[in-house]
Amino acid sequence: xxxxxxxxxxxxxxxxxxxxxxxxxxxxxxxxxxxxxxxxxxxxxxxxxxxxxxxxxxxxxxxxxxxxxxxxxxxxxxxxxxxxxxxxxxxxxxxxxxxxxxxxxxxxxxxxxxxxxxxxxxxxxxxxxxxxxxxxxxxxxxxxxxxxxxxxxxxxxxxxxxxxxxxxxxxxxxxxxxxxxxxxxxxxxxxxxxxxxxxxxxxxxxxxxxxxxxxxxxxxxxxxxxxxxxxxxxxxxxxxxxxxxxxxxxxxxxxxxxxxxxxxxxxxxxxxxxxxxxxxxxxxxxxxxxxxxxxxxxxxxxxxxxxxxxxxxxxxxxxxxxxxxxxxxxxxxxxxxxxxxxxxxxxxxxxxxxxxxxxxxxxxxxxxxxxxxxxxxxxxx
Amino acid sequence: xxxxxxxxxxxxxxxxxxxxxxxxxxxxxxxxxxxxxxxxxxxxxxxxxxxxxxxxxxxxxxxxxxxxxxxxxxxxxxxxxxxxxxxxxxxxxxxxxxxxxxxxxxxxxxxxxxxxxxxxxxxxxxxxxxxxxxxxxxxxxxxxxxxxxxxxxxxxxxxxxxxxxxxxxxxxxxxxxxxxxxxxxxxxxxxxxxxxxxxxxxxxxxxxxxxxxxxxxxxxxxxxxxxxxxxxxxxxxxxxxxxxxxxxxxxxxxxxxxxxxxxxxxxxxxxxxxxxxxxxxxxxxxxxxxxxxxxxxxxxxxxxxxxxxxxxxxxxxxxxxxxxxxxxxxxxxxxxxxxxxxxxxxxxxxxxxxxxxxxxxxxxxxxxxxxxxxxxxxxxxxxxxxxxxxxxxxxxxxxxxxxxxxxxxxxxxxxxxxxxxxxxxxxxxxxxxxxxxxxxxxxxxxxxxxxxxxxxxxxxxxxxxxxxxxxxxxxxxxxxxxxxxxxxxxxxxxxxxxxxxxxxxxxxxxxxxx
Numbered sequence: 001x002x003x004x005x006x007x008x009x010x011x012x013x014x015x016x017x018x019x020x021x022x023x024x025x026x027x028x029x030x031x032x033x034x035x036x037x038x039x040x041x042x043x044x045x046x047x048x049x050x051x052x053x054x055x056x057x058x059x060x061x062x063x064x065x066x067x068x069x070x071x072x073x074x075x076x077x078x079x080x081x082x083x084x085x086x087x088x089x090x091x092x093x094x095x096x097x098x099x100x101x102x103x104x105x106x107x108x109x110x111x112x113x114x115x116x117x118x119x120x121x122x123x124x125x126x127x128x129x130x131x132x133x134x135x136x137x138x139x140x141x142x143x144x145x146x147x148x149x150x151x152x153x154x155x156x157x158x159x160x161x162x163x164x165x166x167x168x169x170x171x172x173x174x175x176x177x178x179x180x181x182x183x184x185x186x187x188x189x190x191x192x193x194x195x196x197x198x199x200x201x202x203x204x205x206x207x208x209x210x211x212x213x214x215x216x217x218x219x220x221x222x223x224x225x226x227x228x229x230x231x232x233x234x235x236x237x238x239x240x241x242x243x244x245x246x247x248x249x250x251x252x253x254x255x256x257x258x259x260x261x262x263x264x265x266x267x268x269x270x271x272x273x274x275x276x277x278x279x280x281x282x283x284x285x286x287x288x289x290x291x292x293x294x295x296x297x298x299x300x301x302x303x304x305x306x307x308x309x310x311x312x313x314x315x316x317x318x319x320x321x322x323x324x325x326x327x328x329x330x331x332x333x334x335x336x337x338x339x340x341x342x343x344x345x346x347x348x349x350x351x352x353x354x355x356x357x358x359x360x361x362x363x364x365x366x367x368x369x370x371x372x373x374x375x376x377x378x379x380x381x
Numbered sequence: 382x383x384x385x386x387x388x389x390x391x392x393x394x395x396x397x398x399x400x401x402x403x404x405x406x407x408x409x410x411x412x413x414x415x416x417x418x419x420x421x422x423x424x425x426x427x428x429x430x431x432x433x434x435x436x437x438x439x440x441x442x443x444x445x446x447x448x449x450x451x452x453x454x455x456x457x458x459x460x461x462x463x464x465x466x467x468x469x470x471x472x473x474x475x476x477x478x479x480x481x482x483x484x485x486x487x488x489x490x491x492x493x494x495x496x497x498x499x500x501x502x503x504x505x506x507x508x509x510x511x512x513x514x515x516x517x518x519x520x521x522x523x524x525x526x527x528x529x530x531x532x533x534x535x536x537x538x539x540x541x542x543x544x545x546x547x548x549x550x551x552x553x554x555x556x557x558x559x560x561x562x563x564x565x566x567x568x569x570x571x572x573x574x575x576x577x578x579x580x581x582x583x584x585x586x587x588x589x590x591x592x593x594x595x596x597x598x599x600x601x602x603x604x605x606x607x608x609x610x611x612x613x614x615x616x617x618x619x620x621x622x623x624x625x626x627x628x629x630x631x632x633x634x635x636x637x638x639x640x641x642x643x644x645x646x647x648x649x650x651x652x653x654x655x656x657x658x659x660x661x662x663x664x665x666x667x668x669x670x671x672x673x674x675x676x677x678x679x680x681x682x683x684x685x686x687x688x689x690x691x692x693x694x695x696x697x698x699x700x701x702x703x704x705x706x707x708x709x710x711x712x713x714x715x716x717x718x719x720x721x722x723x724x725x726x727x728x729x730x731x732x733x734x735x736x737x738x739x740x741x742x743x744x745x746x747x748x749x750x751x752x753x754x755x756x757x758x759x760x761x762x763x764x765x766x767x768x769x770x771x772x773x774x775x776x777x778x779x780x781x782x783x784x785x786x787x788x789x790x791x792x793x794x795x796x797x798x799x800x801x802x803x804x805x806x807x808x809x810x811x812x813x814x815x816x817x818x819x820x821x822x823x824x825x826x827x828x829x830x831x832x833x834x835x836x837x838x839x840x841x842x843x844x845x846x847x848x849x850x851x852x853x854x855x856x857x858x859x860x861x862x863x864x865x866x867x868x869x870x871x872x873x874x875x876x877x878x879x880x881x882x883x884x885x886x887x888x889x890x891x892x893x894x895x
Contacts, residue, residue: 222755225756226755226756226758227751227754227755227756228745228746228750228751228754228756231738231741231745231756232745234731234734235731235734235742238731238732238733238734239727239728239730239731239732241727241728242727242728242729242730242731242742244687244710244728245685245687245710245720245722245728245729245742245743246710246711246742246743246745247686247709247710247711247712247713247714247743248711249709
């Protein structure tokens with residue numbers, strides 16, 4: 001009561017707080033790792049080396065980060081519109097289906113330079129379409145988007161199993177996979193591209209989807225903060241009544257935000273199917289859609305923050321896999337626990353260290369420090 | 382006699398903001414003391430310190446001559462200090478009695494506590510003349526009655542010192558008078574009352590003694606009978622203030638907005654607007670008076686395109702609008718109709734946006750803010766800087782969050798945005814709600830200025846004084862209907878007050894005779 005809560009400056013909000021959150025998560029991880037009898041620093045070293053120790057591991061880290069960036073951006077765009085899109089998983093799945101169908105239909109006729117953009121557009125359209133149904137239900141029927149997007153994840157999963165087992169399965173195959181894409185339906189991997197210009201790197205799953213991810217980051221940033229539609233979208237998210245007052249049609253804006261969100265999630269399918277598997281497979285979204293929520297939360301729904309958060313999640317995914325491989329007592333599930341703790345601390349417990357930080361800042365603030373708050377703020381009458 | 386409360390040398394800073402600077406005052410027992418000052422002068426902070434919500438950085442609080450430490454509202458309540466907040470803290474779905482015992486239930490079973498409370502309520506009602514039906518649901522009570530429940534709640538806890546923070550903000554003139562009668566009764570029974578307000582009329586009508594605060598300091602204290610509204614206004618603002626708006630006669634031109642038989646029926650079948658018709662001509666200000674909640678908000682929503690009427694016709698600058706040809710707010714803007722909404726925080730701005738972003742709300746797709754599908758950041762910033770300069774918005778910081786500005790400056794920014802594009806029709810809802818005196822004067826002058834430039838202005842306000850000083854013609858609304866029209870020259874507060882309560886307009890011949 002006695003200490004007034006002053007808002008943190010922007011730099012502390014964006015940089016210090018997330019780092020503090022991660023540090024707290026790692027302290028907790030350390031305690032758990034200690035309990036199961038593993039030397040924390042040994043484990044940590046393995047994790048870091050596993051994530052960024054070689055060009056191969058860096059490649060994998062970036063490849064995972066690409067997926068996290070897509071889903072993180074997807075959640076962020078919807079979030080700015082005040083919508084909580086939990087359906088990234090399903091939208092990624094159906095986006096992949098769109099991408100795969102386009103390639104299966106056309107890869108024998110079209111050259112790569114035409115096939116690849118077409119497949120990317122197909123992924124975006126299918127992802128957007130899958131998000132459009134819950135968006136329509138919310139905008140016109142008032143069904144809550146959190147509920148409908150979750151349900152659509154299950155619908156997508158069931159639909160994909162049906163299609164893979166009954167329709168798209170390659171003739172004579174025992175596993176539910178489509179036929180392989182031909183060369184024009186494959187996105188070049190980064191190590192091939194770099195080798196072509198004379199830079200040898202170890203092969204990894206990293207492919208040119210990462211370029212798409214960077215383009216998406218910039219596009220989302222420009223859209224949200226530098227176009228009138230992004231402005232209207234953010235207005236709706238902050239204050240729907242003000243958006244109505246400003247002449248924005250909330251129904252249309254809900255559709256736009258969710259379709260963009262779904263399209264971004266759909267690009268996971270590009271990375272996975274066109275970039276790595278080179279055929280349609282089951283279960284490729286593998287939780288990226290859900291992790292996107294944590295990525296967006298941690299990145300404060302800003303593209304730059306999302307990239308940083310995605311890199312961290314990518315590194316954990318890759319380093320965690322190495323860790324599980326090297327130390328038998330640390331199982332795959334243990335790695336999931338570590339990721340879960342980071343999500344917990346940077347998501348649900350995001351604001352935990354805020355009062356401590358405010359207290360610290362107040363302690364060190366010089367009395368003449370420039371207040372962000374003007375004099376009028378002191379009284380709220 | 383020892384004063385009920387004595388404050389000496391109270392200081393309070395929030396970071397770099399020195400909100401209360403060495404305030405000393407004494408509040409006499411059994412009297413009504415007013416504390417008056419502009420928004421941001423430190424009144425509420427001071428009272429929050431007294432009520433234990435904030436702790437003073439330094440200084441002393443004495444209650445009945447004893448020094449006390451106010452660590453929390455519990456201490457204040459223990460000292461017999463109670464506070465009635467500006468926004469009611471009542472549970473709508475509970476009865477009066479249930480609200481009364483909230484936080485003082487008196488045991489694990491409610492029945493005992495409720496019975497005791499019922500007896501106590503009856504005693505309080507007798508002693509202070511505060512009658513409320515204990516079994517009525519709070520949601521069914523009028524605003525004035527709800528406030529009475531708030532006061533009862535405080536008295537129920539045994540308060541002998543009552544702090545009221547801007548109590549009349551939500552009341553009609555008649556309800557305010559009623560409140561003052563209650564306060565007078567409380568005073569007779571020995572209760573000490575502290576009234577915080579920025580309305581001078583109330584200070585003059587209700588208090589025995591008044592303290593004036595400006596920028597965190599007490600700049601004057603006077604027995605109320607020895608001062609005047611003009612002197613208090615000058616002390617509050619720190620310079621001479623014209624309370625009477627000085628404007629020339631209107632020269633009405635062509636009809637720019639015409640509403641015919643507007644009716645609005647909501648989902649539950651409630652008739653919110655009933656056959657409303659009005660005309661708005663270029664170069665005149667039409668004022669709509671009425672107790673809040675009698676259809677004015679809905680009328681503004683329809684006129685600005687936010688809501689479509691159930692039936693009826695609207696013509697704005699030659700464009701016909703009805704159920705078959707709707708018109709959204711964006712198109713209304715294109716017809717050069719501007720709208721300053723009643724509730725700027727909820728409608729007129731986005732609290733989290735920078736001032737520069739708020740300054741283009743609704744115009745984001747128009748040049749020069751938007752070129753080639755992209756927002757032009759420098760142009761948006763420069764536009765905001767121009768508006769701030771012209772309308773004296775302080776601080777002049779387009780990059781600052783909109784919510785960081787004071788109410789008056791937010792309102793000036795919204796008004797500036799809507800007036801900047803020289804509208805032909807200007808709708809203004811509650812132009813000066815929560816705005817301090819210095820800014821009220823400025824806003825009124827700007828509204829008159831745009832009228833003189835040929836704009837058709839509609840002002841909706843629950844402040845009768847404001848309608849009386851601004852409008853050229855006055856329409857009174859009651860229960861969704863327009864009760865009648867009074868030319869500003871012939872209007873007086875009593876007649877309008879009666880019409881606002883649903884009385885028919887006096888017959889024209891009678892009005893002519895006045």
